[in-house]
Amino acid sequence: MADTKREIERKYESDESGLPDLTGVAGVTAVIDKGVAHLDATYYDTRDERLAASSITLRRRTGGSDAGWHLKFPVAPGVRDEIQAPLSDTVPRTLSGLLRSRVRDAELVPVVRLRSDRDVRHLVDAEGGLLAEASVDAVHAERLTDGGGTAQWTEIEVELADGGDVAFLDKVEKRLRKAGVRPSGSASKLARALAETGPKRKKRKPAPDPVTAGDHVLAYVRAQRDAIVELDPAVRRDVYDSVHRMRVATRRMRSAFRSYGKVLDRTVTDPIGEELKWLAGELGVDRDQEVLTERLAAALDELPRALLLGPVRTRLRTWSHARRGGSRRRLIAVLDGKRYLELLGTLDALVADPPLLEGAGGKPEKVVAKAVRKDFSKVSALVEQAVELPPGHDRDFALHEARKKAKRTRYAAEAASPALGDPATGLVKSMKALQSLLGDHQDSVMVREALRELAQQAHGAGESAFTYGLLYGREEQRAAAVEAEVPGFWAGAKGGPDF
Known part of the structure; x- marks a missing residue:
């Protein structure tokens, strides 16, 4: 069984002089030395690094207080959802399923090994409550693919305690900056390791601003494709409103196909639209019934008890139970099924080689x-x-x-x-x-x-x-x-x- 937590942290460059004194940070009563933990983490990805391209990390780590498998999805800068699973020799199915929309049929392989000596401090308040964990990490990175390069660096990491106020991290950062410490140039250890140990990769050029009608329509279609892929793990985890949002993405794309038939060839997009309609239907098997039941229940709540005659x-x-036609298990089976994965592949192909008509080049x-x-x-x-x-x-x-x-x-x-x-x-x-x-x-x-x-x-x-x-x-x-x-x-x- 996998556990999920919201991770809010900030990373900083370090000149190996250690952690500055943080006892002066407002709210901090004591800085407690928790000793040094020796961490050994192997990061997995496809050979073409699809997870890294989406700022997703999957690792198997030993050492420290949370040994196990960790899968992290970006939420916002410095904020990630971390899903944890117990140690095992292979990637747990509870985690690999969450990566299906990106990994597809590719193999997950070890790409980087990070060994870190983590010097940990707990920042606590007057009652001894944990405000944040600050650490100095001495990192040794080893590339496991592409020739096996290595790199070493030291960084400072400050992670907010569960349920803490993000404003506290601002106070810590202000103190760190005064001590000459600056935010890290990499979003994660893995990102830095990939950049410093692997072959130099060409930086992706930003997409040019839309100029033609086709540019604008394709930008919209691409955004819906991306939304479907990105919402897949949330739907599997039953995150609030994720099913509805994925259905909306399918509807937006189908609508674009119909509205802009002078831009995209409908002999190509109509069959794709039918598959999107199928997916929307599968996503909505129980949702529409739930909404209807909620409205009826709310209507009953508005009535005085004297007007509720009978059971x-x-x-x-x-x-409502009799009309429910689906289940979580059914939906996951759809998302794991061949038809859905083929649809994702078709959408990728459409975006990569769109069936543009003459109108696409117009103003x-x-x-x-x-x-x-x-x-x-x-x-x-x-x-x-x-x-x-x-x-x-x-x-x-x-x-x-x-x-x-x-x-x-x-x-x-x-x-x-x-x-x-x-x-x-x-x-x-x-x-x-x-x-x-x-x-x-x-x-x-x-x-x-x-x-x-x-x-x-x-x-x-x-x-x-x-x-x-x-x-x-x-x-x-x-x-x-x-x-x-x-x-x-x-x-x-x-x-x-x-x-």
């Missing part, structure tokens, strides 16, 4: 703007059609279609924003607001369908259906309120994008 909460739980102010205006016109037609229809199924359907087109227009405008500036950004905001408004309406439609089903089940079991009917009436009122709001909202938005 309504029990029936809601039973109904974004013309090509991209035209595509966004076309999407907006579809939204406009659907909204105006919906508000003319009488309340009922046809209006519900028209508003739902308008919501989907508003989402597509929003994503098209997102892709266009770097080229078209404020007008596109403004359109993103207005389409997001419309999407949210119509989303409330569609949620009410889905809740009413669920309430009808629950009422029928309750009636068949000889239970009172009163509460379900009451909630149904409330949802009708909410939907009617949204429908009444749409014309006024649209009157302020239907002028369309100003480009």
